[in-house]
Structure formats: structure tokens, C-alpha cells
Amino acid sequence: MSLPTILVADDDRSIRTVLSQALGRGGYQVRTTAQASTLWQWVEEGEGDLVITDVVMPDENGLDLIPRIRRIRPDLRVVVMSAQSTLMTAVKATQRGAFEYLPKPFDLKEVLAVVARALATPATPVQPLAPAQPDEQMSLIGRSVVMQDIYRIIARLTTSDLTVMINGESGTGKELVARALHDYGRRRAGPFVAINMAAIPRNLIESELFGHERGAFTGATSRVAGRFEQAAGGTLFLDEIGDMPPEAQTRLLRVLQDGEFTTVGGTMPIRANVRIIAATHRDLRQAIRAGTFREDLYYRLNVVPMRLPPLRERVEDIPLLARHFLNENAEGAGSARVLDDQAMAQLQAYRWPGNVRELENLMRRITALHPQESIGADIIAAELAEASNTAPPGEGAGGGTAETLAEAVERHLRRFLSSGQDGMPLSDIYDKVIAEVERPLITMTLAATRGNQIRAAAMLGLNRNTLRKKIRDLDIPVVRGGA
Structure with missing residues (x-):
């Protein structure tokens, strides 16, 4: 039985070499090229069991190849890799039918895992979405590993109406993610309607969500459509869901279970034709334990959990x-x-x-x-x-509760000490923790002295040569010319 053949297209020789060696060691045959035209020729000739292609190549964009490959060889899976590590790249790769998107720099273990999964996954018909045309200058910005994971989740959800729960601190961009899920999803032609549970008086939330009939309560002089009706055919974003009062939670659960609702004061059921995206900065599991959030509602909303990392x-x-x-x-x-x-x-x-x-x-x-x-x-x-x-007393610049240095260090150490691999304890913990504390301390001291190393050394209580060595060892950028 012949070994699977992987076709690799990338105009970077070093990338081709690294992938060829890693895939060869993994038990695959590999053919590499720097040209999209050569890759297309191989595909036309029936070669290869899997394609790994870069996006930007000298003669053609790798993303443009995917629909053509899908048309003549629908069983041939395509993995896209790119240094353009943006949300748009991940979404376009998915829309055009790619099996997976890998941002550069990539981890070779992850590449081998993706290749194995692609070759083992049964071929199924893929119906690529028509390209979305939202503003490409969206504010979801970042090339960090955690943001790449978020981009890939958003891209994978473009073909689905699954309910999503976004968790993250205030200011992390939860509504931007919700809008991206809508703008690139199947319901993008419909409305995006947002409601912030923390901003609505408790006695008005049910009316805001489900609408009300004329005469349903004092002041209800006409029928008013709620957010569920306003969002019909589109997406309903329930922000700060953790602040929803218990009675509204019960009604929302019933809508998620039955797929329909009634207005306040109404009797005729209305079909709920919306995709639900919820968000919160609270720990809902703790709220469940405290009895302020329904556990059954949590599991209905938490179908696809997404955690947005804080900026730090x-x-x-x-x-x-x-x-x-x-x-x-x-x-x-x-x-x-x-x-x-x-x-x-x-x-x-x-x-x-x-x-x-x-x-x-x-x-x-x-x-x-x-x-x-x-x-x-x-x-x-x-x-x-x-x-x-x-900032208000007791709060930092961002509105969070003030935290002592000892508390901050203790909180960080809990995460640090629990990050050992395969359950094994970390080594050289003392040196690693000291290095993490030293870098921001020295960086900010240099900033305060405008790069003057003599003054910075005096402020830190260090010998100037010791400070220079630490700057070099910790790779701290300095302003040249500072005394």
C-alpha cells in the first residue's frame, strides 16, 4: 500500500523544506513547489491525497485555487496556511471550502495532527458560502495565538446557526465577535439586534425581548414588537446575559426549548426565527451555584463556548x-x-x-x-x-477593583504553577518568575527616566553594569543615546 502524498505549495523555500522534512518523518510522500500553476497541474493530473497551500504566491492567490480544486476533485482536501493572520483570511479560506486554516508561524505538531485528521475524515460534499462583503477594516485585530484560535472558531461557525456563549472581561470586544459571527454567517442578510440586559430595568426586560400587546400594562397604548421579532431572519445578541432576572430567564429557556414565544399580554405563539449569541463578563457557573442563574438555561446557551482573552x-x-x-x-x-x-x-x-x-x-x-x-x-x-x-475610588483606570501587588503576583502564580505539561511540575520556577517580574519593572523604570540608564540603575538600586546585563539578557528595548 503506497504512502499518502502531500502536495505543498509555498514560495518560501525554508517553509517548503521544513514541511517536507516533518511530513517525511511522519510517514508521508511529499511534493513541493513555489508556484500555484505547478500545484494546479498536479491536481489536474490526479496526483496527491492532500494539498497544503500558502495564500500569497507569485503567480496566483492560493485561496482562488480552492474552488477550482473542489470542482474537479471534491474529495481532495485543502489546508491553507498564511502569514496574513487575520479574521478575513480565516473566513475566506472556510468560505471557499478549505478543510483547515493554519496561521504562520505554525507548530509542526499541529500541522501533522491536521494532516492526519484531514486524511482520516470521510469525504462529504461542501457547499462553500457566497463571499461575505462586510467592512474588511473590522476592529477584530491581533496576530497572537489566542486571537488566531478565535478567528478559526468564527470561520468554522460561518456555516452554522449554533448558539454561542462569549465570555470575557469588559472591554475585550464581545460585541465585535458577535457582529463578526453575524456578518460572515448564513444569516448576514438579516438584521443584527443587540440588547444589554444590564441596561434594561428588570420589569421591562420581558417586554423588550418579546414585545407587548396594546393594553398589556399601564402605558401600553399600542402593540410593540420585541427584539425577537425585530431580529427575525438574523441574529439576536443578548449582552450581559448574567444580569437577566430569573423570571425572564424562565421565558427565554422556554423559547429556546420550544422555538416560539408570545408577546406580553398576547396569546398567539410566534415562531422564533433567530440565531442566539449571548455574552457575559460574569462566571455563570458561580452564578448557578449562587442560585441567580438557571443551570438548564446555561447549557442551552453554552452550545459553543468562546473565551475572549483580556489584553494582558x-x-x-x-x-x-x-x-x-x-x-x-x-x-x-x-x-x-x-x-x-x-x-x-x-x-x-x-x-x-x-x-x-x-x-x-x-x-x-x-x-x-x-x-x-x-x-x-x-x-x-x-x-x-x-x-x-x-477613576472612582477603589478602582483602576479600567474600572476594575484595585489590586495590591501581592494579590496580582499571587493570582498570576496560580496560573503559572498550574501550567505544567502533562501534569508534570515546571522546572526553574524561581528564575522564570523573577524574569517575568524584572522585565516590566526595568522597562517601566527606563521609560520613566527616558532611557537614562544611570538614573534607572539608581532608582532600582542596581549597579549600572548589572542593569545593562539584565537589559541584554531580558531583551528589553532601550532608547539609544540614553546616558
Whole structure:
């Protein structure tokens, strides 16, 4: 029995070499090319059991090949890889019929797992969606691993009406994800209707959701359609679902079970033709234990759980986000602002209790209040300090409860100590934890001294040579020319 053959197309020689070696060791035959035209020739000739293709190649976009491959060889699965690690890339790959999307840089173990799964999955007819045409400048931005996972989940859900539960802290972008699920999904031609449970008085929530008939209560002078009717054919986004009162939870559960509802004061059932996406910043399992949220409703809503990471868990995305928000506000400010290395390092060292929303507000404020083109660490430090000083007592700049340094370290250590692989304890914990504390400490001290290493060493109580060694060992960016 011959070994499966993998066709690899990528214009990067090093990528072709790495994949060829890894797949060869995995027990596959491999053919590689830098040209989309050569890959197409092989496919036409009936070669290959699986295709792995890059998106950007010299002669053709790899995404454009997928529908053509599907037409002549519907059983041939295609895995797309790309350094353009955006939501649009993941969605387009899925819409055109790709089996899987892998952002670069990729993990070779994951590649081998995807290849094995693709070859083992029975061939089924795929009906690619017509391409969606929403604004490609969406605010879901990030190239971190956690954001790539979110993009892939959104892409996989474009062909489904499954109920989704989004969990994340305030300011992480839960409504943006809900809108993306709608804009790229099967119901995108229908309306997207959002309702925030925390913003509606408890006695009005049922009327807001299901509508009411004339005379249903004092002041109901005419029939009013609720959000379920308004969202017919589209998506209903139930934001802050954890704040829904118990009586409304019971009615919502009945709608999810029966697929129909009645208006307040009405008797005729109405078919619920909506896709439900819910979101919360609360721990609903804790709310279930406390008796404030129905367990049966939780399981009805939590069909596809999605966790949005706080900004502090994806600091590598901060430069992309900051530049995006600065450019977004550049037109009204007359010219674009640029963050220098120290300013960017300080942004990445900050905890961001208000998450992406706090970063967006900071960039707006800087654009409006600071006319200079280059923004340094002193401006960032002053703005962050001002935001903290104007926050309500007991809260940080992002609105979260104040946290002592010891509490923050303890919270981080709980995650750190539980992250061992295969149940085995981590090694060199002391050095790793000290390094994690040292980097932001030194980075922010250098920012406060505008790169002056003599002053920074004095503030830290370190010898200047010791500070230089730590800067080098921890790969901390510094402003050249600082004394």
C-alpha cells in the first residue's frame, strides 16, 4: 500500500523544506513547489491525497485555487496556511471550502495532527458560502495565538446557526465577535439586534425581548414588537446575559426549548426565527451555584463556548491595536501619531484593566491632546497616571477593583504553577518568575527616566553594569543615546 502524498505549495523555500522534512518523518510522500500553476497541474493530473497551500504566491492567490480544486476533485482536501493572520483570511479560506486554516508561524505538531485528521475524515460534499462583503477594516485585530484560535472558531461557525456563549472581561470586544459571527454567517442578510440586559430595568426586560400587546400594562397604548421579532431572519445578541432576572430567564429557556414565544399580554405563539449569541463578563457557573442563574438555561446557551482573552494575555497584539487606533483618529487630528520604542514598551508593560476599550480611549486622547508626531514614554506615563487618578475610588483606570501587588503576583502564580505539561511540575520556577517580574519593572523604570540608564540603575538600586546585563539578557528595548 503506497504512502499518502502531500502536495505543498509555498514560495518560501525554508517553509517548503521544513514541511517536507516533518511530513517525511511522519510517514508521508511529499511534493513541493513555489508556484500555484505547478500545484494546479498536479491536481489536474490526479496526483496527491492532500494539498497544503500558502495564500500569497507569485503567480496566483492560493485561496482562488480552492474552488477550482473542489470542482474537479471534491474529495481532495485543502489546508491553507498564511502569514496574513487575520479574521478575513480565516473566513475566506472556510468560505471557499478549505478543510483547515493554519496561521504562520505554525507548530509542526499541529500541522501533522491536521494532516492526519484531514486524511482520516470521510469525504462529504461542501457547499462553500457566497463571499461575505462586510467592512474588511473590522476592529477584530491581533496576530497572537489566542486571537488566531478565535478567528478559526468564527470561520468554522460561518456555516452554522449554533448558539454561542462569549465570555470575557469588559472591554475585550464581545460585541465585535458577535457582529463578526453575524456578518460572515448564513444569516448576514438579516438584521443584527443587540440588547444589554444590564441596561434594561428588570420589569421591562420581558417586554423588550418579546414585545407587548396594546393594553398589556399601564402605558401600553399600542402593540410593540420585541427584539425577537425585530431580529427575525438574523441574529439576536443578548449582552450581559448574567444580569437577566430569573423570571425572564424562565421565558427565554422556554423559547429556546420550544422555538416560539408570545408577546406580553398576547396569546398567539410566534415562531422564533433567530440565531442566539449571548455574552457575559460574569462566571455563570458561580452564578448557578449562587442560585441567580438557571443551570438548564446555561447549557442551552453554552452550545459553543468562546473565551475572549483580556489584553494582558495578548500583549504582543498591543502594537497592532495601538497603531490601528492612532491611524483611525489621524484624519481628524491633521496628522498621524507614532509611538516610539519606549512608549510601546510601556504600553506592553501596563496591566490594562479596561482591556482593548481602555487602549482605544488612550489613543483617542493622545491624538486629541498631543500635537507632536512622535509620542514618547513620558506622555504615555502621564496619561495612564491621569486615568488612574480620575477613576472612582477603589478602582483602576479600567474600572476594575484595585489590586495590591501581592494579590496580582499571587493570582498570576496560580496560573503559572498550574501550567505544567502533562501534569508534570515546571522546572526553574524561581528564575522564570523573577524574569517575568524584572522585565516590566526595568522597562517601566527606563521609560520613566527616558532611557537614562544611570538614573534607572539608581532608582532600582542596581549597579549600572548589572542593569545593562539584565537589559541584554531580558531583551528589553532601550532608547539609544540614553546616558
